[in-house]
Amino acid sequence: MKQSSQTDMIRLLLNDRKKRMFKKEDLPKMFSKKETKKARHFHMSFDNYQSTPLYSLDNLSKALGVKKIFVKDESNRFDLNAFKVLGGTYAIAKLICKKMGKDIEEVDFNYIKKHAAEEIGNIPFITATDGNHGRGISWAANQLGQKAIVYLPMNSAKRRVEAIRETGAEAIVTDVNYDETVQIAIKKAKEIGGYMVQDTSWEGYTDIPTWIMQGYTTMGMEVIDQMALQGYESPTHVFLQAGVGGMAAAILGLFANVYKDKLPKAIIVEPNAANCIFTSAEINDGKPHNVEGDLKTIMVGLACGIPSPLAWPIIRDFSEMYLTCDDAVAARGVRIFANPLKRDPKIVSGESGAAGIGAFSIIMGLEDLEEVREVLGLDENSVVLFFNTEGDTDPVNYGEIIWNGKYRMPIKE
Ligand SMILES: Cc1ncc(COP(=O)(O)O)c(C=O)c1O
Known part of the structure; x- marks a missing residue:
């Protein structure tokens, strides 16, 4: 694939280990309908429970050439500013x-x-x-x-x-x-x-991280209902950010149980500086692998070098593509959400929440990446789902990105 300075900002890897057809026994049991219902039922008992909004960015979808862009906005969950x-x-x-x-x-x-x-x-x-x-x-x-x-x-x-x-x-x-x-x-x-x-697992420590991941599925269950109300049975694609992989595995596990053979194509998004899931896929022996170093990235929520052993097999078996990106991609995503086209809603997003839309805008916008769009089947029929997993949890950096244009993309040649 030909590279330009903007395409250098992301790296992509197709998952050749994905299960193309799967049987009932392949579905992750910890995210069965029975288990995920329990989590949602519990969250609904909070005094301040409310479904978070599912926004439809119709003008952005037109501009980027897909049918629909849905964003599940977790920037105000329980009056806190992240899904966690x-x-x-x-x-x-x-x-x-x-x-x-x-x-x-x-x-x-x-x-x-x-x-x-x-x-x-x-x-x-x-x-x-x-x-x-x-x-x-x-x-x-x-x-x-x-x-x-x-x-x-x-x-x-x-x-x-x-x-x-x-x-x-x-x-x-x-x-x-x-x-x-x-x-x-x-x-x-x-x-x-x-x-x-x-929120991550290790040998002998699995109960709590399992429950934590089950808790995350509440936002996925809400999305399923919210999309159905708008007449959509399921998304065709979903972008999922990964730190240790717990959130991505939870949503994928839930979606696999609900959508089965109609499972949306999932793209797992990580920062270059902490891409343990991408690295595990690259090594391709089926096992999780660590990355080391200072893990320095503005996508702080994704700055983890050790995949959760509970999450990894689900990501390996059910995701479509791995993507790793520079900080500039996340900053671009923050600006895209903050500067809506025409009457699209404005979304306040932290760097970890916006990485997916930043990467997607590059995939859809660059001529060089036509092959990627083809492989993923991203076109005018696609219904693409994003999770804005946080608000401006670091308001100083948010201001730097929005007001001062920090972490700029290279200018297109
Ligand atoms: C905002 C945000 N998004 C995504 C993630 C990724 O979650 P996980 O570490 O379960 O992969 C995190 C983790 O802290 C986060 O804070």
Whole structure:
């Protein structure tokens, strides 16, 4: 494929391990309709529960040459500014239910609130985060009258740290990257006997990350209903950002269970500086592989070098393509969402939330990438779904991108 300076900003890899036909037993059981319904039912019991909006960007879809662009906007979930709280709250509730010997279907959020203290006492929740997961955990702990200790990697944005502290949690910024920060949190949890509530899995630690991923499916279930109300049975394509891969696997797992052979083509989006899923696909031995380094990217939510072993097989078996991109692509996405065409709605998106639309706009816009459009079947019949997974969680960088044009794309030759 011929390269120009803009096409250099993204790298693409077709997934040749995707299951083309699958049987019932291939469907990820942890995202069965029964399991995902439980998560949604629980979230619906929150006092401030509301489906987040599903926007249709009709003028943008015309400009980019597809039938529809839908954006599920998580920038205001439960009055926080990212989807992550869906996972943390569900995992903590499942943990408390397990201690009480109850099924989550028997309880609601108020019941959990009432009984959290007697089940957990003053044992704190401990986690590591790039910001969004930790904020979800600290918010949940605060709601339940519990304590949280949250570790963040070096160079974490001031606002992300403050947002965690505002909920009463202890927030500690380490001098190492995200993956090493997880290790520090694990050590602390062992030392003081706290509950480690992490959004990635490792050997012997699978219950909580499973529940966290199940919690994420609430936003996918909402999308299915919202699209149906607009007369769409399913999207043809979906762009899913990946850090450890939990969110992408949750949505793919849910969609596989619901849509089966009509599964939309999923494109997994990562930053170049932290592309552990892409690297695993490139090595192509079917196993997850790590990437190392400082993982420095403005897509902070995606800055993870170790794929979640629970998420990886689902991504490997059900995604269509892997994509890795420069920071400039995410910044372009932030600007696209913030500057709607004609009467399209404006969407406030953080860098991790906008990476997909940034990459998609390049795929649709560049002559050189016709082959990619053909392979993916992206054309005037396509109904493309994006998840804006966060709002402006780092308002300083958001301002730099929008007002000062920071992280510019190279000028088209
Ligand atoms: C805004 C945002 N989008 C996407 C992701 C990716 O989620 P996962 O790490 O489960 O792949 C994260 C993770 O923190 C995030 O904060």
